[in-house]
Amino acid sequence: MTNARPILTEVAPTREWVRARRLAGEVVGVIPTMGALHAGHLSLAEAARRECDAVLATVFVNPTQFAPNEDFERYPRDLARDAAMLATVGVDAVFAPSVATMYPPGCTTSIDVGPVARPLEGAIRPGHFAGVATVVAKLFGIAPADRAYFGQKDYQQTIVVRRMVADLNLPIEVVVCPTLRDPDGLAMSSRNAYLSPPERERALALSRGLRAAEARYLSGERRASTLRDCVKNMLEAIPGVELQYIAVLRDGTMDEPELVEGPAVVAVAAKVGATRLIDNVRLM
C-alpha cells in the first residue's frame, strides 16, 4: 500500500499546502477525523474526491472532546494504516498533528456553541462539544478549505458545526454525508473495534430499533412518543444494552416536536458493555 503524500504535522506547511491549491484555482475539501479509519470515513473522502480538486484529511485524536473517564488513552491509533487507506481513495494530503502542536502552552480559547450543544450528547458528555467546536474551528483555521465533510452518523455534531460556522461567519461550506453501515445494519464506528462478538450482536439493537421506528413512521405514525417507544422496546429486549437517550428531532435542528410534521431524525445512544454507541435515522 502507498501512503497518501504528504503527511503534514505542522501548522504552517499545512496552511501553505491549502493556500497553494486555492491560489492555483482549485476547490479544496477537508475531512476532519480521529483516525482508526473505516469505510464510513472513506465515503466522506470519496465524496470530497468527487466534489473537490484537492482533498486533505486530518487525523487527530482530540483530547479536549474526551471527558477524563472516557477512552482517550485507549482510542485506537495507527497513522500508517490510516494514511494508506486514505491514499486508496485519492486523498492528496494528511494533516496529523501532535497534541502539543494543536494545544501549545498558553492556549486557552474554547468555543461554546450554545443551546444546540446542550442536550443529548452534550448532557451525557459535558464539555464534549466545546472540544469538538474548538478543534474544528482550529482545523478550519489551519486548513482554510472551501468545503468540509462530516458524517450524518454524528447528527448533533453536524448541527453544532453548522451553527458555529454560521455564527462565526467561517468561510467554509459544511457537507454532510450519509451513514455507512455494515451489511447487518450496524453503523460503522471506530469504537465498534471495542465490541466482543456477543456485544457486537447486541449492538444491532440500535439499528434494528431505528429501523422499527422508521417502519412505523412509513406506515403513518407521527407521534414522537410512539416512535421513541419502538426504539426503546427493541433496546430493552436485549440484556447488556443500556439505553442513554432516544430523541425525535426536527431535521436540521435539536428541536423535539411531539408530532412529526416534516423531515425528522430519530437519534439513539446506548452502552453495550463498556462501549458507548450512537446512531440515527432520517424520517422523510
Ligand code: AMP
Ligand atoms: P470520527 O473519526 O469518529 O471523529 O469521525 C470523523 C468523521 O467521520 C465524522 O464526521 C463522522 O460523522 C464521520 N463518520 C463516522 N462514522 C461514519 C459512518 N459510519 N458513516 C459516515 N460517516 C461517518
